Amino acid sequence: MSKSYTPGLKILEKISIKKERILPIKGKVHVNLGDSVDANSIVASTMIPGNVHMVNVANQLNIDSDQVLDCMLCSVDENIKKNQIIARSKGLFGFFKSEVKSPFDGTIGNISDVTGQVIISEKPYPIEVDAYIPGKINDVIEKEGVIVSSHGMFIQGIIGIGGEKKGYIKTINNEEIDSDENINDKIIIMKLNLTYEFYMKINKLGVQGVVCGAIDYNTLTKILKKPLGVAITGMEETTTIIITEGFGKITMADRTYQLLHKNNEKFASINGATQIRAGVVRPEIFIASDINSESFQFFDEDSLAISVGSKVRIIREPYFGEIGKVVELPSELVKIETETMSRVAKIEFKNGNKEIIPRANLEVILSD
């Protein structure tokens, strides 16, 4: 029998994971294979080329472009200082000479005798990549970065905003936060919808992130100050938000909340980056474990296959957000209300009602 896979999100208590930590351009790797690292350890770094500026030497010296080379006092690749004279005109009988000074420290990138322009690059600036999660260096990719392996609890959200953050889990009921409490190293976990008012409050208090059940699309628009048109996020400079269920008024799945609650006060790494296209990236929460790694396993994609008995969540109207159990998987296509011939499953809800739902609208609730 063919398998039917659902876009299930991973909510796993004991899992081994690997994280690629790669530089945007080639640089230097600072750790070795097998090294232990914590989340803040710098594993690789590189220099990003500085901003470049164009100085129109021909115009400033009032000469033709093809005379620029003769007037240059510096050559390509030469380091220069701010206000250093880089070009001087020959003048008239040695008098009335004009000069061009460098507007900043940098390096001469190019001198053009066609455009009469000189390109000056500002100094390169360093960037560093940290390990993001505590673990061991599993692989070193020469000059590019490393792969860190670790084990612990791993939860994916459905959508998030904001990038990588680290902090300590703090579960709360409703929107109870003491404004005087020092919580700037915390990641807030709440079952309910995130309201704009509460977001503004915790943002002001400087928390690292918030994980919640749902959010209204209009609230997200207010937070971002523009509508989220395409689900590609992660670059927003804001408190990281991770939504576990979707848009609307939906409570966080009980199992997700309980797992996070169990890890209250523990150190976590979170990332709101989401990309819902080919190469799907979902937002994530990872909490490393001290328990012996032997009891952990790598995730098996086969777990996303649905079969009779699978616990599933409905992810589209009219039963959006409800949880049920697969009781039948008819092999033949069934005509649904829209008149589409669809592969369906019969789902039994908690109240005993049974409904036919397209399999595309189901999400397996994984348990380990």
Next chain:
Amino acid sequence: MMDIVPEHINIILATDCGSTTTKSILIEKIDGEYRLTHRGEAPTTVEAPFEDVTRGVLNAIIELEELSGRTILDGEKIISPENSNGNGVDIYISTSSAGGGLQMMVAGVVKSMTGESAQRAALGAGAIVMDIIASNDGRKYHEKVKRIRELRPDIVLLSGGVDGGTKSHVVELSEIISAANPKPRLGNNYKLPIIYAGNIEARKEVNKTLVGKTDLKMVDNIRPTLEIENLQPSRDKIHDLFMEHVMAQAPGYDKLKEWTDCPIMPTPGAVGEIIKKIAKKEKISVIGVDIGGATTDIFSVFKGKFNRTVSANYGMSYSICNVLADAGVDNVSRWLRDDVDNLDLTNRIANKMIRPTTIPQTLEELMIEQAIAREAIRLSFDQHKKFAVSLKGVQKKRTISDTFEQTMSGETLVNMEELDMIVGSGGVLSHAPRREQACKMLIDSFLPEGLTQLAVDSIFMMPQLGLLSSVHEKAAIEVFNKDCLIRLGTCIAPLGEGKQGDSMMEYSIKVNGSDIQGVLKYGELILIKADFDSYKSEFRTKDNFTIKNNQDYIGEVHGGEVGIILDGRGRPFNFKFNTQGRKELINNWRLSMNEYQILEI
């Protein structure tokens, strides 16, 4: 690659490796005619854990083997040509948009002139244009450099200047690119391909600036004079580089390249090929649309001139919220008969964005998706009309009679009254539960004027047929007409404005021996059932209404799976959320088009 002799080809295998699904089709010569016989599909395997596109291709071919009973593979090798046991295929071809397709940056001196020409060349070759860098784009020098560094395109197309004209601007652009020292998107170990298609007299200087840092290729100027646009050399070079560089970096493509009997083509480029072929062969003006999850592509051929635009952020799932944001909630809601709370509507649409593989289960959900599709196509078509224009910057000779006519260079080539056919493609159109729904979506979003035939691609095989048309035109066109294109019918839409209920046009259509006559009233939609054939028709418009610039039209009209649609809603079409009686109008149009089942009761 083998030499292809069309007469020796009886069995054709074609695949399209999309971002999520790899589709395979089998075409066989039956009684002297090429026909689609089977199709299969399997998930694309470009990404982890497989990272080899050929796995998905093999799975899609295995599905074809199971369905057709024909052995195509010997292990992991395609048997070719067909052997005496009736196994194998005569040729194998493939298109691809996996891994994000072909992503390009273009540069030109004047944004609306060489910049647009470069954009047209890249789009026509099947690329997504990530940005246009131009000397006059208003950005500061360092902003351009920063942007180029961020983009990491697959290929850069640099143009600028007419042959023999000023060199300094295009050389400055090359200096900007050189300063940015851009890196290719895929792979860290090869130089970024740059195609120079500008002023030939600046080649030496451009070469000096870029040759060490990039893989620089020179082709003929894209705009040798202001009056001439020469896109083909750039397009050909883009296709070569797509194969040599971009595909070579994508996982498994080295192997796939060896399997195919002609170069792999970017999917949208191949769709453009088939649209061009059909327009040329039938001598008609055509608009094609392919609405996908992330993007909406529009193709058009008017007066023999081909244009393609890709609206990279209008789609039915990944970028559905962008459609909502740009169209506005009222423009989406105007197509819905029942009130849906704005907050609920936006949340539902946003949930489709984050769970793109879900399907509408209720009729209400289907109607919302189809409302969004109308707006996505409308917005994309608006962009297309602005881009598909005559060359800008051309000096036009004017006579005294032109003095009062305000046409100038840069006017749109899209003339809806001249348009003969609209072809729709993409899940929401091809897989609409009723063909009437696809037909109405096309009419509502394109608003055809006069007489326009409507069709949909049955199973989205236009990419494979587009590529096939370059090696076996006969087979491609036969399959396109017989198996790919579902003829929906013809929309007859008189021009002019009036009041609801005004008599607009008398009609007489002879369908299967009976003469169907009547009067079309303003605000009405009438569907006349008529299979795909041509029918003698007469239309006489009233008062200020016209059809094909006349009051009368006598001629043949085609039917189709839906029929002949008389659209009395007026052009321009003034239908807004606050239009008086909107809900009743929507209901009437649905009933007359037989659009949804529940409304018939």
